[in-house]
Amino acid sequence: MKKHFFNATLLWAFLSLALWTTGCSDDDGYPDVDGQAPSIALTADHIQTAAGRTFTLEGTITDADGISTIQLQCADLYLNKTIDLIEIYDKPLETYKLSYNFEIQPNEIGEQFTVKVTVTDVGGRSVSQDVRITLDGDFENPIFVIAPTNGSMVTALLREGEIPKFTMNISVTDDRALDYLILNIEGIEEYTNLRVDADGGKAFEQAFDITMPAEKKDYPMTISVYDKTGKSSTIECTVSVTDVQDFEKMYLADVATEAELNSDVFGVPMRIDHVGEYQYQALYYCRNANTEIFFLPQKTSFSPVCYGLDPENEDMLTDDPSTAKPIVLTHANVYYKINFNILQKTYEIDFYSVEDAIDPWPASMTYGLPTMDKWNDGGSTMMDFTFGMTSTNPTEVVSLKQDATNPHLFYYDPMSLTGGESMNFIIHNYHTDQWWNFVRWCSDTEDNPEVFGYYNGSSMKNAAYTGPTTTQDVWSKPRVTATGSYQFWFDSHLGRAKLVRVN
Template structure:
């Protein structure tokens, strides 16, 4: 700064007429090397998408001092001047440019050019053109179906005189393009193998894999890559075994793996593990003719138990023989017991919706003004409940089913990809928390069962459904955005959030 001060002092001694014709930024801040600025841009090609923010970055240097930076793109209505002297009080010999711009959500052109002009105090400038294209890839490739759950055990049943086999059936997608699928079954001949997916946005791959006829575990890894190198990997264990006592078993009332995997949670329905190799399902059957299977892996039909087509009195998981169990009574709750060790099943009975019990007492009727607001008998509001996200007035309300009063459903809701939800099932209240009813999931990510919160009021002593003393908030993550509807059975404590 001392050098700048001496120069100003010398100019003060010159005639005023010279100052009128000769003063400039260059006179105030003299040249050091008289060279143009240097711009080292981080990239000259930015890949983004409509509705996203992109950043123009670079290191700008000039020994004489940079005075201004201009960013211009007429098509995007961008005309920005960064005046460094105005910002810092003096030119800058080095500047780290980082300028964010929000790409409008309605832009549809393939590419744009942002012109970046750097000017020093001597009026010398350099220009860099940054190409901006709407072909950015911000989403990972997706296993729509067929991939194992991370860390899970994939069973392959070993039967005497048969070759144990596992049917692989992958459905894949990516918003831009798929590159390859890699499958590795460690120790098995023919693996690893890579399947090129041809840059398509969707892909399918099926294969029947044979294993040696001996009980053994195999490390199993599947890797999916898109065209820009985004990679998703799942690891599991393939277990060749004669029988497995699964920790969880599920009742599937849908026909395809795509349906198994299109929900946020709740499909298929988790059933009770009542003993070693034994399970019990209590299931509301809305329509006669419903076909169901029992599966140990919630996202796959690779192993499924059903009726043996050669003997309909027993179960089987033989893919060549298995048939669905058909429920022929409508509007009743079925009790079904299965044993996967001796492959037996029993329809233990049915009961009506009138016999089914809800956890709240008889002094409250859903939708009626039976809710004593202040507890003094002066003001009553309707008893309703729904998905509550942060306070008892912010409730996605439920509609009660006309046929089964224990069934409730929400209006359709729009959910975004990657959105993490945060909710409990709770009664509406206009001023404060009042746990007239509340249901909580097993954990914030395990939503197989919604148990009735035992600190809620008016517990019905005849209710035998799941209960909990843990105040847990459910936090599922939406894998694929879209329109969904929430369904809840207050008798069973089972819920699902499924696509419309």
């Protein structure tokens, strides 16, 4: 018995000596090279991101003995990921480029988190490093809420005995923090790279009372705004000093404030028709008696030019925003037709009933009721005639609701939209068989739709219709500025639509 005990003791001593001589190893028998713990060189130990966005853990990991696993853990984010290199590559690696993407949930309400990165080598040695994740990342450029339209003409009118001047209101927002605004009007010393600090707020407003030289001339103007991270947005336009300008575009404003002029996605103010030199015609459905309107050559402000009643002679118009009185439309539930001449400052007002208004589709078809002409071939297959917005095809049209008073007016219940998203739609009839160009409207431009023309390729037409038509297959893709609830309205007689903010 003593002999056996002595031999077992010698065997254990020999095995212990062998293990001590060769160093530690895992169950797969990987020998030590330097016996040192792994090395982690992460690209950043602080990552700024935001809810709904993806951040990336990046870096270089090295270990002469061989990297076995990498663990990424953060209980608050429900992150528990093990990257097993031996399982992936069938062997340990001495160098590994870490690049792991993780998406923050859109409804995440936390502000900061710690992700622990733990690396273990084949000898069981490990090292950890923490990465701080904060939801304060800045990914968006500042947004002009109220400002001249990019590429537009701002007019400073030459009036007898007066110095040409205008008021320009600027309103800007940012998802994080605004830094400053730069206004530059070339050739005007007072407004050469004029800087106005925004003091780090998320919103900034400034009214500029600008005086121009009393001579006919155009001046390039640039407005740039910067946030605290250096992201910027810029508007380039022209200040035109002139006596009377034949404006290419004119708009009807039925709202009272500049905030309302700029809180819509599109459609406010409403584009009207330029029918001749200095002459314009507005067709407008008046839902409420005593609606007050003005006419504007610029979309975003009541200044520098605003056409309304001259307080000294209400049979004439004035273009001075400081004195113009609103034109009051006294009748409800009728279409108004207003013709005016901005050179002569004259205007005429008339109106007609909703029964006299004409839609572009055949009079034999009634919205919401079955039509026998499903294929426009005189067939006998019945289908309800409806239309609405679609981003794909006529089988996925969400039909509009028809107004109870005006059969030419259609709407959706308020919808929630997210700031920064871009829409994509045309207005098309619903159809189970993807019958294109049956009844369809397309807009004049993608980003800033103003007129919705009845598509000339449509199969169904009313010969008596004289409203806007189009041959261009343009899909509307306006960008939503601010998150909120919006309501869509469409007038099939006028070919006008709007998407406006509601409480």
